[in-house]
Amino acid sequence: MSLKIYNTQTRTKEEFTPLNEGQVKLYVCGPTVYDFLHVGNFRGAIFFNLVRNWLEVLGYNVTYVYNYTDVDDKIINRSNQEKVTSEEIAEKYIAEFEKDYQSLKLRPHSKNPRVTEHMDDIIHYISDLIEKKHAYVISTDLGSDVYYDVKSYKDYGKLSNKNIDDMLTGSRAEVNQDKHHAADFALWKSAKPGEPSWTSPWGKGRPGWHIECSVMSHCLLGDQIDIHGGGLDLVFPHHENEIAQSEGHSGKTFVKYWMHNNMLEFGNQKMSKSLGNIRTGRSFIEEFNGEILKIMMLSHHYRSIIDFSEDQIHRVIGSLAKFYSALNLAEQILSTGIEFSQTDIPKKFKQLMEGSESRFQEALNDDFNTPEVFALFYEYLKSFNALCALPGKVSAQKMAVADAFTRFIKEKGKIMALFQENAYEYLRVLDDMLLKKSGLNRSEVDQLVSQRIEARNNKNFEESDRLRDQLNEMGISVMDRPDGTVWEVQK
Numbered sequence: 001m002s003l004k005i006y007n008t009q010t011r012t013k014e015e016f017t018p019l020n021e022g023q024v025k026l027y028v029c030g031p032t033v034y035d036f037l038h039v040g041n042f043r044g045a046i047f048f049n050l051v052r053n054w055l056e057v058l059g060y061n062v063t064y065v066y067n068y069t070d071v072d073d074k075i076i077n078r079s080n081q082e083k084v085t086s087e088e089i090a091e092k093y094i095a096e097f098e099k100d101y102q103s104l105k106l107r108p109h110s111k112n113p114r115v116t117e118h119m120d121d122i123i124h125y126i127s128d129l130i131e132k133k134h135a136y137v138i139s140t141d142l143g144s145d146v147y148y149d150v151k152s153y154k155d156y157g158k159l160s161n162k163n164i165d166d167m168l169t170g171s172r173a174e175v176n177q178d179k180h181h182a183a184d185f186a187l188w189k190s191a192k193p194g195e196p197s198w199t200s201p202w203g204k205g206r207p208g209w210h211i212e213c214s215v216m217s218h219c220l221l222g223d224q225i226d227i228h229g230g231g232l233d234l235v236f237p238h239h240e241n242e243i244a245q246s247e248g249h250s251g252k253t254f255v256k257y258w259m260h261n262n263m264l265e266f267g268n269q270k271m272s273k274s275l276g277n278i279r280t281g282r283s284f285i286e287e288f289n290g291e292i293l294k295i296m297m298l299s300h301h302y303r304s305i306i307d308f309s310e311d312q313i314h315r316v317i318g319s320l321a322k323f324y325s326a327l328n329l330a331e332q333i334l335s336t337g338i339e340f341s342q343t344d345i346p347k348k349f350k351q352l353m354e355g356s357e358s359r360f361q362e363a364l365n366d367d368f369n370t371p372e373v374f375a376l377f378y379e380y381l382k383s384f385n386a387l388c389a390l391p392g393k394v395s396a397q398k399m400a401v402a403d404a405f406t407r408f409i410k411e412k413g414k415i416m417a418l419f420q421e422n423a424y425e426y427l428r429v430l431d432d433m434l435l436k437k438s439g440l441n442r443s444e445v446d447q448l449v450s451q452r453i454e455a456r457n458n459k460n461f462e463e464s465d466r467l468r469d470q471l472n473e474m475g476i477s478v479m480d481r482p483d484g485t486v487w488e489v490q491k
């Protein structure tokens with residue numbers, strides 16, 4: 001059974017074979033660092049962390065490059081607004097992104113190159129493209145610009161399936177009458193006064209956006225890479241232009257597999273400034289937390305749109321709480337230390353376990369089908385609850401099932417960067433969110449539960465049942481266990 005990846009370029013699922021045996025070169029376009037990133041930017045960071053982890057599980061040695069765009073119009077505009085340098089803006093938002101990345105507990109990338117560290121490489125690379133007749137120089141009032149000549153590269157449009165002759169109108173934002181073709185794009189732009197600039201053979205200026213990824217992947221990974229990833233919005237023009245630059249430069253196929261993650265929607269609306277529904281990853285993590293963001297992203301297939309409506313978020317919190325509630329119960333069961341062996345596992349649960357390793361592998365090997373992985377997790381959850389969430393003493397059977405359940409969820413969860421939180425503490429966090437949503441708080445629930453315990457101790461069963469019903473109506477389940485009474489928010 002081998003890994004299959006949906007290749008955007010061929011629009012089919014293809015069997016994955018690396019360029020060099022045992023090694024994978026992975027490049028993902030990282031953020032332009034001029035502000036806190038919106039929540040959608042984290043989809044790629046979370047998803048490609050899984051891609052890297054899974055490739056490693058399959059035995060590959062992965063080099064994962066994720067760049068920071070630290071030279072850009074947006075950074076310059078921001079620095080002008082805030083009256084600080086572009087470097088300060090870039091430094092600040094790289095640090096903020098890295099803080100979010102760490103709070104999501106994602107593994108570091110192999111390399112995080114920045115444009116400013118590769119300026120000489122970029123200038124050499126552009127000179128090569130001019131020499132190879134893939135680029136040309138235009139004089140402007142400010143100096144000289146360099147443009148890529150799309151007509152010089154015969155496969156232009158092969159990723160996005162666009163025909164070069166349909167691109168005659170071009171974008172109005174960047175009209176330069178001297179361009180050879182409307183789709184020609186800037187490799188080097190002459191600097192306006194006061195803008196950050198670097199000395200080049202074409203005068204003072206700075207690189208265009210697309211060239212940086214071609215140059216950084218060339219410098220750090222070589223002319224050919226196995227997987228290039230990014231958001232679906234980057235297919236055109238960014239990735240199309242990367243191909244033209246890289247293949248024009250090396251004469252070799254740049255990327256073997258193109259992978260693109262889809263976008264988010266907010267109650268069936270796209271996120272946009274004009275709708276005023278921009279949400280940053282930071283604000284999401286602060287209001288909810290990183291684990292919830294990860295499960296929001298990974299419980300959907302990476303190529304489908306995710307709805308980030310409040311209802312959807314709360315539904316996901318509810319399911320996450322079910323898992324942590326089971327992990328917490330499993331921990332309590334295991335803490336009794338009763339002896340058990342594999343033979344104590346009931347037949348049905350054993351059957352589930354036997355098929356699960358291959359089901360998990362098949363799901364991820366099928367173009368990272370994470371919803372299928374969650375379906376498997378849910379089966380574990382259901383079977384665990386059916387066997388372990390029953391009143392009565394802890395048995396060797398419960399011990400064996402709790403052990404197998406915890407191992408599976410934690411081990412497989414680790415590959416997805418999920419389910420690694422302390423179950424008891426994290427369940428309280430989730431329950432507090434669910435209580436808040438129902439307009440309740442922990443102390444009033446605790447108070448009613450204490451009253452009920454007192455009634456039971458006084459053998460006032462009528463009152464105890466009444467309080468249980470009252471709690472049930474509030475959405476709280478009360479469980480009398482051998483080690484005492486516990487309560488949980490119904491999920």
Ligand SMILES: [Zn+2]
Pocket residue numbers: 028029030213238242
């Ligand atoms: Zn890029």
